Amino acid sequence: MKIPMVDLKTNYLNIKKEIDYAINSVLNKTDYILGEEVCKFENDFAKYCDTKYAVSVANGTDALRIALISAGISKGDEVITTPFTFIATTEAIVQSGGIPVFSDIDSETYNINPDEIEKKITKKTKAILPVHLYGHPCNMKKITAIAKKYNLQIIEDCAQSFSSEYKLNNKWKRTGSLGDVGCFSFYPAKNLGCYGDGGMITTNNKTIYENAKMLRDHGQYDKYYYKENGFNSRLDTIQAAILSVKLKYIDEWTNKRNKIAEKYNKILENIADVPIVQENCRHSYNYYSICLKNKLEKEKVQQNLLKNGIACQIYYPQSLHLQEVYKYLGYKKGDLPVSENIQDQVLSLPMYPELNDGQIKIISDRIKEKI
Numbered sequence: 001m002k003i004p005m006v007d008l009k010t011n012y013l014n015i016k017k018e019i020d021y022a023i024n025s026v027l028n029k030t031d032y033i034l035g036e037e038v039c040k041f042e043n044d045f046a047k048y049c050d051t052k053y054a055v056s057v058a059n060g061t062d063a064l065r066i067a068l069i070s071a072g073i074s075k076g077d078e079v080i081t082t083p084f085t086f087i088a089t090t091e092a093i094v095q096s097g098g099i100p101v102f103s104d105i106d107s108e109t110y111n112i113n114p115d116e117i118e119k120k121i122t123k124k125t126k127a128i129l130p131v132h133l134y135g136h137p138c139n140m141k142k143i144t145a146i147a148k149k150y151n152l153q154i155i156e157d158c159a160q161s162f163s164s165e166y167k168l169n170n171k172w173k174r175t176g177s178l179g180d181v182g183c184f185s186f187y188p189a190k191n192l193g194c195y196g197d198g199g200m201i202t203t204n205n206k207t208i209y210e211n212a213k214m215l216r217d218h219g220q221y222d223k224y225y226y227k228e229n230g231f232n233s234r235l236d237t238i239q240a241a242i243l244s245v246k247l248k249y250i251d252e253w254t255n256k257r258n259k260i261a262e263k264y265n266k267i268l269e270n271i272a273d274v275p276i277v278q279e280n281c282r283h284s285y286n287y288y289s290i291c292l293k294n295k296l297e298k299e300k301v302q303q304n305l306l307k308n309g310i311a312c313q314i315y316y317p318q319s320l321h322l323q324e325v326y327k328y329l330g331y332k333k334g335d336l337p338v339s340e341n342i343q344d345q346v347l348s349l350p351m352y353p354e355l356n357d358g359q360i361k362i363i364s365d366r367i368k369e370k371i
């Protein structure tokens with residue numbers, strides 16, 4: 001029996017009636033671009049994240065790029081971020097004209113280590129871009145304090161953390177409402193995924209909101225009047241209609257992911273490092289990632305899973321500061337040792353709300369065989 005990383009088919013079949021109805025209603029209205037479902041979904045999304053505004057865009061990478069430009073990042077500005085993330089994070093920084101500055105990660109959560117950030121601040125630093133990796137929130141208490149001290153903006157990469165929560169100043173808040181602007185992806189494998197590409201920007205800042213809304217639609221501020229060079233980056237009405245249906249289920253699905261993580265933890269905690277959930281954090285487990293003793297052990301486990309038809313992935317096998325594309329930034333091996341170690345040891349296992357006990361047992365048995 002094959003076990004995938006995510007089971008999109010079962011997920012669809014469970015809500016097929018509602019989804020088909022939502023798609024059909026758009027087909028009947030034919031308002032494919034910025035139709036009323038887009039506006040409705042943006043409102044519902046802002047309400048869920050408890051932000052004043054939400055602007056939908058074509059994908060998560062554009063959410064980051066448009067958020068950075070809307071927040072005023074431009075040529076030569078330095079943006080401090082993690083080397084242990086998907087390339088889109090830094091791709092967006094470069095596309096805005098900015099320079100990614102890599103700061104090492106925390107060995108417990110694999111998120112940017114706030115204690116390393118200050119060393120990286122220069123006169124050119126304009127923003128910090130924390131990524132809530134796998135769905136575990138970054139240490140926003142410390143990051144917020146640093147941002148305040150040096151007058152920097154915070155742009156959150158929430159592509160893997162929709163529905164995650166963090167307690168700041170004694171109040172539980174959702175990721176995407178903790179910094180100046182939040183960026184989300186609706187890539188199918190994310191916690192809230194559409195049936196294609198999609199993304200969202202959240203903010204409480206009116207200027208950022210207005211800039212983002214203009215930039216996603218060619219820089220247009222009034223029909224056929226343009227203030228800036230923008231992009232064609234809108235969320236399709238059909239995708240918004242699908243996402244509106246799925247949004248109603250997100251809390252149920254996140255709870256299921258947490259239950260599955262607890263079951264995995266119980267079986268695996270004695271043989272590997274299982275994900276920890278730090279104080280003041282609620283995890284949403286976009287990915288469930290374990291950390292093995294070393295590269296050799298990880299490879300043995302990985303091969304055994306794949307041989308038995310069980311999917312697994314390494315997020316991410318090469319830290320970004322060592323990628324060819326960023327050679328010009330001048331980093332070398334050994335510069336960010338925690339990230340360089342972790343990249344060899346992590347392994348992400350199948351994780352989706354529909355994963356059942358039998359499957360969890362099969363996956364765990366295959367891991368145990370090699371440890």
Ligand SMILES: *Cc1c(COP(=O)(O)O)cnc(C)c1O
Nearest residue numbers: 059060061086088089159185187
């Ligand atoms: C998925 C992802 C993105 C990009 O999202 P797309 O919708 O695929 O463009 C950005 N950052 C992180 C951390 C991601 O996981």
